[in-house]
């Protein structure tokens with residue numbers, strides 16, 4: 001089946017087209033530059049940008065894939081979670097397309113799509129797959145028996161998401177928004193000289209929160225460290241702080257992910273979401289998975305951050321597995337839980 005997927009949950013207007021499990025095109029227009037001066041995504045600015053970019057991005061995707069709208073077999077769209085006003089633009093556009101073309105509409109979960117995109121990169125997901133979802137708003141360990149029908153959350157962050165921690169620490173270090181890629185880059189020139197805390201990894205914390213994460217204490221530790229330096233009139237070694245902070249995040253994520261695979265008998269670990277683009281996370285996950293005999297699957301960085309291909313990929317799986325389509329009065333659900341795959 002030929003599926004067009006629409007993503008508008010945050011600041012990327014994404015349109016992807018897949019044929020079955022093959023990616024034909026991934027067209028993304030981002031309003032990230034419009035938000036940078038505010039230090040975070042401004043919802044009203046994002047939804048207006050989606051309105052402006054939606055039709056041109058659909059046209060560009062079709063043109064680049066050599067596809068006519070009338071060839072499409074189904075439309076899929078992110079129905080949640082995300083920014084309400086942004087989601088509504090995508091959902092309304094997808095309804096209009098599905099209605100006018102007379103094809104089914106699949107409202108799918110943005111987070112499940114971060115996992116499902118790996119199918120168009122590396123082929124069918126083994127059942128079960130362990131997924132480490134690390135993005136701007138979420139950090140969870142998910143046991144995925146079937147990405148179209150069954151996702152179980154083993155644990156998630158009890159405070160900040162991993163991407164949020166990268167963005168906040170970047171701000172402390174005077175790096176631009178969004179901070180993840182800047183910390184990644186700065187860390188390459190730095191050394192791991194500071195031993196920052198690894199939240200929920202020892203003693204009772206670990207017992208009670210085996211597969212949960214906590215990054216807010218780490219963020220506070222970094223800002224205290226930087227403030228102490230500044231108060232002493234000393235310069236802040238940005239690259240070393242970035243490398244040390246990144247190491248703490250990546251150490252915890254990979255340690256708990258491998259442990260979850262071992263305990264749940266999963267032989268495959270998939271990592272998805274924007275933080276999966278992080279070069280140190282990719283390297284450490286690879287070496288720890290190699291040591292544990294686990295097969296690691298991480299999509300190319302461009303498919304880790306928000307895009308339309310991921311939505312098309314999950315939509316195609318819904319069609320291939322014969323799942324029910326959504327109703328045309330499908331709502332946008334800004335707080336859709338990770339365990340709800342479609343709407």
Ligand code: ATP
Pocket residue numbers: 009010081082110111134135136137138162163164166167178179180181184273274275276277278279304305306
């Ligand atoms: P969610 O998927 O939870 O709704 P989101 O869609 O806003 O949130 P994504 O686009 O999946 O988030 O990811 C964006 C996050 O990824 C940002 O916090 C960004 O800083 C982070 N990120 C992107 N690239 C990197 C990188 N190379 N290293 C670390 N973090 C990164």
Ligand code: MG
Pocket residue numbers: 010011012032306
């Ligand atoms: Mg974004």
Ligand code: FE
Pocket residue numbers: 110114135136273274305306
């Ligand atoms: Fe996302």
